[in-house]
Amino acid sequence: xxxxxxxxxxxxxxxxxxxxxxxxxxxxxxxxxxxxxxxxxxxxxxxxxxxxxxxxxxxxxxxx
Numbered sequence: 772x773x774x775x776x777x778x779x780x781x782x783x784x785x786x787x788x789x790x791x792x793x794x795x796x797x798x799x800x801x802x803x804x805x806x807x808x809x810x811x812x813x814x815x816x817x818x819x820x821x822x823x824x825x826x827x828x829x830x831x832x833x834x835x
Contacts, residue, residue: 775834784828802831
């Protein structure tokens, strides 16, 4: 079963500006990985992936 998450940038980091939001679909009920989050930003907003982006940059909320 797939789960949807709303991911919001809570601390600006490079091109990831505070307040930007994407949706991530993840196969388990646990939070999506940083790699999945960064890929969603690339796919949905065209922001290049920066693998040095810390996980604490994002706030993850599970959607109902």
